[in-house]
Amino acid sequence: MEASLDAFKRANTQVLGVSIDSVHCHANWARDLGGVSFPLLADFQPKGAVAKSLGHYLDGPGITDRATVIIDKEGVVRYSESVTPAGSRDMAELLAECEKINGSGSAAPASTKLSSGTTLFVKSACGVSRRARVAIDNLHASKDVAIRNVSDDAAAKAELLKSGGKDQAPCLVLEGKYMYESGDLIAKLADTLAPLL
Protein backbone atom coordinates (compact mmCIF):
# COMPACT_ATOMS: atom_id res chain seq x y z
CA MET A 1 0.00 0.00 0.00
CA GLU A 2 2.71 2.45 1.02
CA ALA A 3 4.32 2.07 -2.42
CA SER A 4 1.14 3.08 -4.26
CA LEU A 5 0.26 6.05 -2.02
CA ASP A 6 1.43 8.58 -4.61
CA ALA A 7 -0.79 7.01 -7.27
CA PHE A 8 -3.80 7.30 -4.93
CA LYS A 9 -2.81 10.91 -4.21
CA ARG A 10 -2.78 11.65 -7.92
CA ALA A 11 -6.31 10.22 -8.03
CA ASN A 12 -7.17 12.79 -5.34
CA THR A 13 -7.73 10.04 -2.76
CA GLN A 14 -6.83 10.14 0.92
CA VAL A 15 -6.09 6.62 2.18
CA LEU A 16 -7.06 5.79 5.78
CA GLY A 17 -6.46 2.47 7.53
CA VAL A 18 -8.93 1.51 10.26
CA SER A 19 -8.94 -1.26 12.85
CA ILE A 20 -9.91 -1.64 16.48
CA ASP A 21 -6.33 -1.56 17.77
CA SER A 22 -4.96 1.27 19.86
CA VAL A 23 -2.85 4.09 18.52
CA HIS A 24 0.41 2.79 20.04
CA CYS A 25 -0.21 -0.70 18.78
CA HIS A 26 -0.70 0.82 15.31
CA ALA A 27 2.54 2.79 15.45
CA ASN A 28 4.68 -0.21 16.38
CA TRP A 29 3.03 -2.55 13.91
CA ALA A 30 3.37 0.03 11.16
CA ARG A 31 7.08 0.35 11.80
CA ASP A 32 7.48 -3.41 11.63
CA LEU A 33 5.80 -3.34 8.22
CA GLY A 34 8.56 -1.03 7.01
CA GLY A 35 6.81 2.21 7.95
CA VAL A 36 3.26 3.37 7.28
CA SER A 37 2.85 7.10 6.68
CA PHE A 38 -0.87 7.19 5.85
CA PRO A 39 -3.15 7.46 8.90
CA LEU A 40 -3.91 4.22 10.73
CA LEU A 41 -6.96 5.05 12.78
CA ALA A 42 -8.00 3.48 16.04
CA ASP A 43 -11.72 2.61 15.86
CA PHE A 44 -11.48 2.00 19.53
CA GLN A 45 -14.02 3.95 21.54
CA PRO A 46 -16.67 2.71 21.22
CA LYS A 47 -15.07 -0.35 19.71
CA GLY A 48 -15.70 -0.75 15.98
CA ALA A 49 -18.22 2.12 15.73
CA VAL A 50 -17.03 3.32 12.32
CA ALA A 51 -16.77 -0.23 10.94
CA LYS A 52 -20.29 -0.97 12.21
CA SER A 53 -21.70 2.17 10.59
CA LEU A 54 -20.30 1.02 7.23
CA GLY A 55 -21.29 -2.63 7.69
CA HIS A 56 -17.77 -4.05 8.07
CA TYR A 57 -17.68 -5.16 11.69
CA LEU A 58 -17.67 -8.88 12.50
CA ASP A 59 -19.70 -9.34 15.67
CA GLY A 60 -18.60 -12.96 16.30
CA PRO A 61 -14.84 -12.43 16.66
CA GLY A 62 -15.35 -8.77 17.56
CA ILE A 63 -13.03 -7.38 14.89
CA THR A 64 -13.22 -5.31 11.73
CA ASP A 65 -13.50 -7.25 8.50
CA ARG A 66 -10.86 -6.87 5.78
CA ALA A 67 -12.90 -4.55 3.62
CA THR A 68 -12.56 -1.40 1.55
CA VAL A 69 -14.89 1.59 1.33
CA ILE A 70 -14.44 4.42 -1.15
CA ILE A 71 -16.22 7.69 -0.41
CA ASP A 72 -16.34 10.40 -3.07
CA LYS A 73 -15.73 14.12 -2.70
CA GLU A 74 -19.40 14.71 -1.92
CA GLY A 75 -19.18 12.29 1.00
CA VAL A 76 -21.19 9.55 -0.74
CA VAL A 77 -20.23 5.87 -0.48
CA ARG A 78 -19.33 4.67 -3.99
CA TYR A 79 -17.66 1.33 -3.29
CA SER A 80 -17.89 -1.09 -0.38
CA GLU A 81 -16.48 -4.62 -0.58
CA SER A 82 -15.16 -7.22 1.84
CA VAL A 83 -12.41 -9.69 0.91
CA THR A 84 -12.91 -11.54 4.25
CA PRO A 85 -10.24 -11.45 6.98
CA ALA A 86 -8.18 -14.17 5.28
CA GLY A 87 -8.37 -12.58 1.84
CA SER A 88 -6.20 -9.92 0.27
CA ARG A 89 -7.03 -6.71 -1.51
CA ASP A 90 -6.35 -6.05 -5.19
CA MET A 91 -4.67 -2.65 -4.98
CA ALA A 92 -4.56 -2.17 -8.77
CA GLU A 93 -8.31 -2.72 -8.96
CA LEU A 94 -8.90 -0.31 -6.06
CA LEU A 95 -6.71 2.33 -7.71
CA ALA A 96 -8.68 1.96 -10.96
CA GLU A 97 -11.89 2.33 -8.94
CA CYS A 98 -10.60 5.53 -7.29
CA GLU A 99 -9.50 6.94 -10.65
CA LYS A 100 -12.93 6.20 -12.12
CA ILE A 101 -14.73 7.87 -9.21
CA ASN A 102 -12.41 10.86 -9.27
CA GLY A 103 -12.69 11.53 -13.00
CA SER A 104 -10.07 13.98 -14.22
CA GLY A 105 -9.63 16.16 -11.14
CA SER A 106 -6.34 15.82 -9.32
CA ALA A 107 -4.73 17.14 -6.19
CA ALA A 108 -1.06 17.94 -6.54
CA PRO A 109 0.79 15.55 -4.22
CA ALA A 110 1.93 17.74 -1.36
CA SER A 111 5.35 16.62 -0.26
CA THR A 112 7.64 18.62 1.95
CA LYS A 113 11.22 17.79 2.81
CA LEU A 114 12.62 18.36 6.26
CA SER A 115 15.08 21.22 6.39
CA SER A 116 18.69 20.23 6.94
CA GLY A 117 19.71 20.33 10.56
CA THR A 118 16.50 18.69 11.77
CA THR A 119 17.45 17.02 15.03
CA LEU A 120 15.66 14.91 17.59
CA PHE A 121 17.13 14.88 21.08
CA VAL A 122 16.10 11.70 22.92
CA LYS A 123 16.64 10.09 26.30
CA SER A 124 17.31 6.41 27.04
CA ALA A 125 14.49 4.35 28.59
CA CYS A 126 11.98 7.06 27.76
CA GLY A 127 8.63 6.02 26.29
CA VAL A 128 7.90 9.30 24.55
CA SER A 129 11.41 9.47 23.06
CA ARG A 130 10.80 6.00 21.70
CA ARG A 131 7.42 7.01 20.27
CA ALA A 132 9.02 9.94 18.47
CA ARG A 133 11.59 7.60 16.92
CA VAL A 134 8.87 5.15 15.84
CA ALA A 135 7.04 8.07 14.17
CA ILE A 136 10.20 9.08 12.31
CA ASP A 137 10.56 5.52 11.02
CA ASN A 138 6.91 5.43 9.94
CA LEU A 139 7.47 8.67 8.03
CA HIS A 140 10.56 7.20 6.31
CA ALA A 141 12.59 10.10 7.69
CA SER A 142 15.32 8.32 9.65
CA LYS A 143 17.97 9.53 7.18
CA ASP A 144 16.75 13.14 7.43
CA VAL A 145 16.71 13.51 11.21
CA ALA A 146 19.85 13.47 13.35
CA ILE A 147 19.16 11.55 16.57
CA ARG A 148 21.14 12.67 19.62
CA ASN A 149 20.82 10.88 22.92
CA VAL A 150 21.24 13.20 25.91
CA SER A 151 21.53 10.22 28.29
CA ASP A 152 24.91 9.13 26.97
CA ASP A 153 26.18 12.20 25.13
CA ALA A 154 27.17 15.05 27.49
CA ALA A 155 27.86 17.41 24.59
CA ALA A 156 24.36 16.85 23.21
CA LYS A 157 22.84 17.50 26.63
CA ALA A 158 24.86 20.71 27.07
CA GLU A 159 23.97 21.91 23.59
CA LEU A 160 20.26 21.25 24.10
CA LEU A 161 20.29 23.18 27.38
CA LYS A 162 22.21 26.09 25.85
CA SER A 163 20.26 26.39 22.59
CA GLY A 164 16.80 25.20 23.56
CA GLY A 165 16.72 26.47 27.16
CA LYS A 166 15.96 23.10 28.78
CA ASP A 167 17.80 19.77 28.66
CA GLN A 168 14.48 17.93 28.52
CA ALA A 169 13.98 15.19 25.92
CA PRO A 170 12.45 14.40 23.56
CA CYS A 171 12.98 17.69 21.82
CA LEU A 172 12.67 18.27 18.08
CA VAL A 173 14.68 20.99 16.42
CA LEU A 174 12.96 21.95 13.17
CA GLU A 175 13.77 25.12 11.25
CA GLY A 176 15.55 26.52 14.30
CA LYS A 177 12.52 25.96 16.57
CA TYR A 178 12.80 23.80 19.68
CA MET A 179 9.71 21.71 20.32
CA TYR A 180 9.55 19.97 23.70
CA GLU A 181 5.94 18.76 23.77
CA SER A 182 6.08 15.18 22.50
CA GLY A 183 2.54 15.05 21.08
CA ASP A 184 3.04 18.31 19.22
CA LEU A 185 6.38 17.35 17.78
CA ILE A 186 5.15 14.00 16.47
CA ALA A 187 2.07 15.61 14.89
CA LYS A 188 4.26 18.34 13.40
CA LEU A 189 6.54 15.76 11.78
CA ALA A 190 3.50 13.93 10.37
CA ASP A 191 1.91 17.14 9.06
CA THR A 192 5.18 18.10 7.39
CA LEU A 193 6.08 14.76 5.83
CA ALA A 194 2.66 13.13 5.34
CA PRO A 195 0.08 15.93 5.20
CA LEU A 196 -3.55 14.93 4.83
CA LEU A 197 -5.10 15.83 1.46
Place this chain on the structure above:
Amino acid sequence: MTAIGEKAPTFVLEDQFGRKVDSAKFIGRCNVMILFYPLDWTPT
Protein backbone atom coordinates in the same frame (compact mmCIF):
# COMPACT_ATOMS: atom_id res chain seq x y z
CA MET B 1 -25.53 0.48 7.93
CA THR B 2 -24.69 2.82 5.06
CA ALA B 3 -25.33 1.48 1.56
CA ILE B 4 -23.67 2.43 -1.71
CA GLY B 5 -25.11 5.71 -2.94
CA GLU B 6 -25.78 7.00 0.57
CA LYS B 7 -23.88 9.65 2.50
CA ALA B 8 -21.18 8.13 4.69
CA PRO B 9 -21.30 8.95 8.38
CA THR B 10 -18.45 11.23 9.42
CA PHE B 11 -16.04 10.37 12.20
CA VAL B 12 -13.08 11.72 14.13
CA LEU B 13 -10.42 9.13 15.04
CA GLU B 14 -6.82 9.35 16.24
CA ASP B 15 -4.00 8.14 13.98
CA GLN B 16 -0.60 6.59 14.81
CA PHE B 17 0.92 10.10 15.03
CA GLY B 18 -1.64 11.23 17.59
CA ARG B 19 -3.47 13.42 15.07
CA LYS B 20 -7.25 13.65 15.30
CA VAL B 21 -8.38 12.88 11.75
CA ASP B 22 -11.82 14.36 10.98
CA SER B 23 -13.40 12.71 7.94
CA ALA B 24 -15.76 15.68 7.45
CA LYS B 25 -12.74 17.77 6.42
CA PHE B 26 -12.30 15.69 3.26
CA ILE B 27 -15.80 16.46 1.98
CA GLY B 28 -15.51 18.86 -0.93
CA ARG B 29 -11.75 18.27 -1.08
CA CYS B 30 -10.94 14.71 -2.07
CA ASN B 31 -12.08 11.10 -2.15
CA VAL B 32 -11.40 8.86 0.82
CA MET B 33 -10.49 5.18 0.67
CA ILE B 34 -10.92 3.40 3.99
CA LEU B 35 -9.01 0.15 4.43
CA PHE B 36 -10.57 -1.83 7.24
CA TYR B 37 -8.36 -4.62 8.49
CA PRO B 38 -8.96 -7.25 11.16
CA LEU B 39 -6.13 -6.62 13.61
CA ASP B 40 -2.66 -5.19 13.73
CA TRP B 41 0.06 -7.67 12.82
CA THR B 42 -1.98 -8.91 9.88
CA PRO B 43 -1.24 -7.60 6.36
CA THR B 44 -3.02 -4.41 5.24
